[in-house]
Amino acid sequence: MSxxxxxxxxxxxxxxxxxxQDVSIAGLVREAAVRALxxxxxxxxxxxAVVIGKAPDFFEGVMMPELYLAEALGAVGKPMLRVHTAGxxxxxxxxxxxxxxxxxxHGTVLTVAFEKQSESNAMxxxxxxxxxxxxxxxxxxxxxxxxxxxxxRRTGAPDTVGSLVAFKDRRNALKNPYAHLHExxxxxxxxxxxPMLWDPIRYSETCPSSDGACALVLTGDxxxxxxxxxxxxxxxxxxxxxxxxxxxxxxxxxxxGRDCAAxxxxxxxxxxxRRQIDLAEIYxxxxxxxxxxxxxxxxxxxxxxxxxxxxxxTEMDGDLPVNPSGGxxxxxxxxxxxxxxxxEAALQVRGLAGEHQIDGARRALGHAYGGGAQFFSMWxxxxxxxxx
Amino acid sequence: xxxAAELLAGIPxxxxxxxxxxxxxxxxxxYTHTPGSAQTRFLTALPDKRLLAERCPxxxxxxxxxxxACPTCGVATTEQLELPHxxxxxxxxxxxxxxxxxxxxxxxxYAYVLLDGAHVGxxxxxxxxxxxxxxxxxxxxAVWNEERLGPSLASISHFRPTGExxxxxxxxxxxx
Numbered sequence: 001m002s003x004x005x006x007x008x009x010x011x012x013x014x015x016x017x018x019x020x021q022d023v024s025i026a027g028l029v030r031e032a033a034v035r036a037l038x039x040x041x042x043x044x045x046x047x048x049a050v051v052i053g054k055a056p057d058f059f060e061g062v063m064m065p066e067l068y069l070a071e072a073l074g075a076v077g078k079p080m081l082r083v084h085t086a087g088x089x090x091x092x093x094x095x096x097x098x099x100x101x102x103x104x105x106h107g108t109v110l111t112v113a114f115e116k117q118s119e120s121n122a123m124x125x126x127x128x129x130x131x132x133x134x135x136x137x138x139x140x141x142x143x144x145x146x147x148x149x150x151x152x153r154r155t156g157a158p159d160t161v162g163s164l165v166a167f168k169d170r171r172n173a174l175k176n177p178y179a180h181l182h183e184x185x186x187x188x189x190x191x192x193x194x195p196m197l198w199d200p201i202r203y204s205e206t207c208p209s210s211d212g213a214c215a216l217v218l219t220g221d222x223x224x225x226x227x228x229x230x231x232x233x234x235x236x237x238x239x240x241x242x243x244x245x246x247x248x249x250x251x252x253x254x255x256x257g258r259d260c261a262a263x264x265x266x267x268x269x270x271x272x273x274r275r276q277i278d279l280a281e282i283y284x285x286x287x288x289x290x291x292x293x294x295x296x297x298x299x300x301x302x303x304x305x306x307x308x309x310x311x312x313x314t315e316m317d318g319d320l321p322v323n324p325s326g327g328x329x330x331x332x333x334x335x336x337x338x339x340x341x342x343x344e345a346a347l348q349v350r351g352l353a354g355e356h357q358i359d360g361a362r363r364a365l366g367h368a369y370g371g372g373a374q375f376f377s378m379w380x381x382x383x384x385x386x387x388x
Numbered sequence: 389x390x391x392a393a394e395l396l397a398g399i400p401x402x403x404x405x406x407x408x409x410x411x412x413x414x415x416x417x418x419y420t421h422t423p424g425s426a427q428t429r430f431l432t433a434l435p436d437k438r439l440l441a442e443r444c445p446x447x448x449x450x451x452x453x454x455x456x457a458c459p460t461c462g463v464a465t466t467e468q469l470e471l472p473h474x475x476x477x478x479x480x481x482x483x484x485x486x487x488x489x490x491x492x493x494x495x496x497x498y499a500y501v502l503l504d505g506a507h508v509g510x511x512x513x514x515x516x517x518x519x520x521x522x523x524x525x526x527x528x529x530a531v532w533n534e535e536r537l538g539p540s541l542a543s544i545s546h547f548r549p550t551g552e553x554x555x556x557x558x559x560x561x562x563x564x
Contacts, residue, residue, distance in 0.1 A: 248449070
């Protein structure tokens with residue numbers, strides 16, 4: 001099977017905030033899309049198809065919002081489709097769009113992901129009772145906190161590791177004008193003494209609830225040749241899923257995540273991710289997921305992820321910066337969060353990440369996960385065109 | 389950006405009106421759940437304080453509550469068995485924040501309890517113990533809700549420590 005190379009030529013996002021009361025959902029997604037088109041110096045007429053993604057409808061209380069977004073996204077008379085894979089959806093949506101280009105189905109595709117959390121209550125949407133379980137899960141934090149505890153127990157990591165990640169990401173966010181949280185005066189001590197919400201997860205180790213959208217313009221060789229700015233090339237992309245519950249499921253390091261990363265690395269010819277990848281934008285909604293995913297993604301051996309955090313390896317000036325944008329811990333429009341990871345990885349290898357640019361970034365990983373740590377989507381982008 | 393007030397200013401009939409920027413539309417969700425034969429057996433045994441599980445004929449893993457099929461092997465789980473009321477806490481968190489719509493007093497301890505003989509954890513509350521003393525590996529037993537025994541998991545009020553020594557980590561390592 002011969003695949004067309006795929007290039008990211010346009011990136012757009014909104015300034016993520018707690019509540020965008022000045023725009024509707026349609027206005028929000030259009031804002032991101034217009035910015036991505038401007039980056040690519042393209043018009044609506046240049047777009048052949050639109051792929052949109054968001055998390056569960058109950059997060060905004062709007063059933064099938066894509067029905068009324070076709071005109072806002074210039075999709076009238078063109079194919080438009082929606083992707084849904086819970087929190088990983090932003091990543092999956094970008095991959096579906098990339099696959100349409102790679103397969104030669106469409107020349108240039110606009111892909112958009114969003115969430116307007118202020119219009120409903122996502123924690124409530126995530127706490128709906130399941131008939132055959134005791135209703136005990138209080139939002140995503142309540143679901144993931146026991147698995148964080150299992151990681152701490154399994155590895156013997158010191159209690160402070162989570163606070164180091166949170167403090168790093170919130171400091172990084174100060175360099176990203178689109179990040180939701182800009183906590184200029186935050187101290188590490190404040191993170192470590194912030195209220196315990198779902199013990200062992202503290203308030204300052206938790207993602208915010210955001211309104212925001214992200215958009216990408218994806219195209220092939222000829223589109224990349226016409227692009228006004230350097231493109232990011234897709235070197236590998238994959239999705240994997242597994243059941244929410246099964247005997248032997250490893251919630252700390254799910255098999256689907258390991259398999260997904262292995263597939264991406266194989267496509268990209270990566271055999272030593274720690275050395276061959278310059279930075280990673282990883283989906284870390286609760287701070288402890290940074291060391292957990294470092295292991296799951298093969299950046300660290302089992303039980304060693306927290307040591308990279310403690311040694312400062314994942315800091316902006318470390319040898320594997322993680323979430324220079326501030327990450328999900330600083331902006332979380334849920335449906336868009338995965339696409340923002342993919343977009344930030346692309347901006348870095350294009351050299352267009354502004355103040356949070358990692359010098360000389362040539363290869364970057366974008367990662368997202370969703371559901372009960374059961375859906376994974378990742379891509380590896382590079383500054384060089386892949387030679388397959 | 390044009391504000392709502394600026395847009396209204398161009399419409400004479402609405403001169404002086406307060407712009408409407410938001411309306412609240414309540415949404416409600418009500419399920420009619422059809423439990424199927426495996427869950428029906430499980431639910432109808434609860435008023436008698438019996439915990440029914442099912443074993444996968446291929447991988448021999450034991451599921452409670454049973455779902456009628458093994459999610460790994462994709463085959464029907466036909467063998468029923470009854471589990472004891474004791475188990476091991478494989479992990480937990482203390483919830484200090486109330487979720488809208490969840491009618492539980494905070495704080496509470498939300499735990500995965502691996503019933504003896506099962507291979508998946510039951511989601512349950514752990515109580516009758518200071519939360520600082522709850523730990524991974526702790527042995528616990530079911531406390532039944534005598535006033536509310538019925539075909540629902542609410543029949544189990546919570547789990548409490550049995551006072552036995554902690555379980556050998558090897559006994560639950562693969563099932564946490």
